[in-house]
Every structure is written in C-alpha cells, then in structure tokens.
Amino acid sequence: MAVRGLTKIFGDAPEEALELLRQGETKQSILERTGQTVGVADASFDVYEGEILVVMGLSGSGKSSLIRCLNRLNEPTSGEILIDGQDIVGLGHRDLLEVRRRKFGMVFQHFALFPHRTIQQNVEYGLEIQGVSPAERAEKAQTALSQVGLDGWADAHPGQLSGGMQQRVGLARALAVEPDVLLMDEAFSALDPLIRRDMQQELIALQSRMQKTIVFITHDLDEALFLGNRIVLMKDARIEQIGTAEDILSSPATAYVERFVAEVDKTKVLTASAVMRRARTVAFVSDGPRTVLRKMEDEDLSLLFVVESNFRLRGVVRDDAALKAVQRGERGIQGIIEPGTEAVGLDTPVRELFAPLSESSMPAPVVDAEGRLKGMVLRASLLQGLAEQGTAPEQEEAA
The missing domain is CATH 3.40.50.300 (P-loop containing nucleotide triphosphate hydrolases)
Known part of the structure; x- marks a missing residue:
C-alpha cells in the first residue's frame, strides 16, 4: 500500500482550507479563518x-x-x-x-x-x-x-x-x-x-x-x-x-x-546493533597460532573472535592459549578455540545484555540471522552507547 499527498478536511467548503494548507497555514489558523477542520495534511x-x-x-x-x-x-x-x-x-x-x-x-x-x-x-x-x-x-x-x-x-x-x-x-x-x-x-x-x-x-x-x-x-x-x-x-x-x-x-x-x-x-527499545562496536580484527579458523598472535599484538588485544571464511562465528581464542600452541609446535588453532560469551542477535534488546556482560570478562559477540559476526558489545561500549542516546544516568548506574 502507498499513500501519496493524502489530505482530509472536515467541513462543507474545504476548497479554501485546502488552498491555505498548500500555502503553509497551520491547522489552527485554518480553523479560525475558514471554520474547516484539517484532519490529515499532505500525508505520504x-x-x-x-x-x-x-x-x-x-x-x-x-x-x-x-x-x-x-x-x-x-x-x-x-x-x-x-x-x-x-x-x-x-x-x-x-x-x-x-x-x-x-x-x-x-x-x-x-x-x-x-x-x-x-x-x-x-x-x-x-x-x-x-x-x-x-x-x-x-x-x-x-x-x-x-x-x-x-x-x-x-x-x-x-x-x-x-x-x-x-x-x-x-x-x-x-x-x-x-x-x-x-x-x-x-x-x-x-x-x-x-x-x-x-x-x-x-x-x-x-x-x-x-x-x-x-x-x-x-x-x-x-x-x-x-x-x-x-x-x-x-x-x-x-x-x-x-x-x-x-x-x-x-x-x-x-x-x-x-x-x-x-x-x-x-533500554527497552534500543538493540545490540545500536551499541555494538565493529570487530575490526578476527581470527579465521584456517589461521595458525603465530598469525593469531601477530594480529593480537598489532591491535593490542588479548583475545580474538574466531570465524569461518564466511564470517560465521566459531568462538574465541586467547593470547595465552595461542602462545602455548606455538610452543607445542601446533600449526592450527582448532584445538584452542573456546565457546566464549553466548552470541546475541542484532535485534537483542539492550536491557538483555547487562546480565551476560556483568558475568563475563569477554565481550558479547553480535551475529546476524545466519550466525555471521557483525560486531561486539563490551560493558564500556554499552554504557557509552546509552550515554550517547541520552539514557538517564541513574539507568546506567543501575546497570
């Protein structure tokens, strides 16, 4: 359905009111000048x-x-x-x-x-x-x-x-x-x-x-x-x-x-997509532990999300686990991938994120309907996002 320029004027002589409406007059001024009531004005x-x-x-x-x-x-x-x-x-x-x-x-x-x-x-x-x-x-x-x-x-x-x-x-x-x-x-x-x-x-x-x-x-x-x-x-x-x-x-x-x-x-309305940060660097399942450590060092991170080639989330890998894998001479990271914090959807309400983030030191990964990584929510970015949206300070403190 499409509505284009829909106008409804109540009264027995709407033509003058319609012209005044086109000239930018308000509903109240039109009523005072013509006795006609504007019900809907140019809705599209x-x-x-x-x-x-x-x-x-x-x-x-x-x-x-x-x-x-x-x-x-x-x-x-x-x-x-x-x-x-x-x-x-x-x-x-x-x-x-x-x-x-x-x-x-x-x-x-x-x-x-x-x-x-x-x-x-x-x-x-x-x-x-x-x-x-x-x-x-x-x-x-x-x-x-x-x-x-x-x-x-x-x-x-x-x-x-x-x-x-x-x-x-x-x-x-x-x-x-x-x-x-x-x-x-x-x-x-x-x-x-x-x-x-x-x-x-x-x-x-x-x-x-x-x-x-x-x-x-x-x-x-x-x-x-x-x-x-x-x-x-x-x-x-x-x-x-x-x-x-x-x-x-x-x-x-x-x-x-x-x-x-x-x-x-x-917090009742905003969703994870509004407060998440993009995951700029990820580890791929095909990466080796040395590659993963290099990525972490470049970004000064202690863990990375692990994704498949299509960015479907597999879990996380920590820096200490990757270092031990290098020391053991391992060439892959499949054995050191951890589940991490449970993933949330793009449409997950913000209020549902406080509990899991308070119980884990890891960020919450945000995925789309196909399970592909889109970003992450940290407690700090969650509160910052709410502050930017103008949420009352007492709600942030309660979180």
Missing part, C-alpha cells in the same frame, strides 16, 4: 507487505482520521491511496465496497460485536456479507478462532466473554475474510493494562505466524515502540517523522519528536 508513506506500521500521536493529531481514509470511511479531500498500484480514491461505490470486503479487515477500539449472535456467527459476519457459502464460512471462522486462541468458544455469546476475549473475537472476524491489510484503530485501548499487554504479545505472536500487513493506531508510545516495525508519528494532522523505533529515539527529526520521546527508557 508506504506500508510494506508483512509489517506492522504504527501510526501514533496525541488526541487530535489526525491518526484516526488517517486510518479511516485508508479504506475511505473518511472520504479523502485530495491525494492517492494505492492498493496493488490502483488508486482507490477514484473508485465508485460498488467497486469500493468490493475493495473493502476483499482487501481490508478492521478492528475497532470498541468491539462492535452483535450481542444476539454467537461467537461463530460474529466471526462469520464479514464472510456472510461477501456471499460465502455457509460451509465455507464455518470452516474459515473456526480457523480464525483457532488463530486467536478461542477454540471451544464458538457457541458462546459476547456477554459471556471477558473484554480481552471479545477483542480476540473482533480480531478473528477481521482475519476470517483473509484481508491484504488489517486496520486496527486503538484496538487495545479499552482493555485493562494487563490484558492490553497480553493482547499486544498475542498480536506479535500472531504476526510471526501469519505475516499480515497491519496498520495499527495508538496514542500510547510504549505500545507503538513494542509493536511497530516502523512508526508514523503525527502532530496537528501532519506527519512529523517516519522510522523504526531506534530511528525515532536516536535521531528525532523535530523538536516535537525529541520532547515526545524524552522520557522513554531506551
């Missing part, structure tokens, strides 16, 4: 297949107006919404209904379940509207209920379920139609904090299995940081910044973004 972004894109901002920022434009529940004033290359802004009513039914699923903050229908019948509703046969509806509904962990509840009614379970029903109903894009508008905001956290974790687990394309709206920064592959941060109907959690925390694009994220505990 892509939604990548299989990602969770979180759109967040405070009340009045335009995030809910934006998501409702994506399937034209709000009619855009100008701009393009491209689905598989087709601009759906220009579609007539019948074609638009077909796109909504086939391409989009939507989960609302309030569950919007039919109280007189069973859970099975609620989940089947979208399929029923599509004209799917009863047998196929039942099969798809059962599959969707299983996906959200509600096996055995098909014959219950919404009033018999907790809030979290009802929200799972809403999610199952959206999944049952097998949409290309799942729109979730403040989907967990009405839930108690503990249930909300459970649902966030359930969504991450579900996404790891199904790889849906999801646009998720929230006003909660912690929720955005937890769920989003990327985040669109909005203020006064405009997009302030688009990027990963690390992008936004490490390189805020505006003073507003910097203030917005100032109180975030960055």
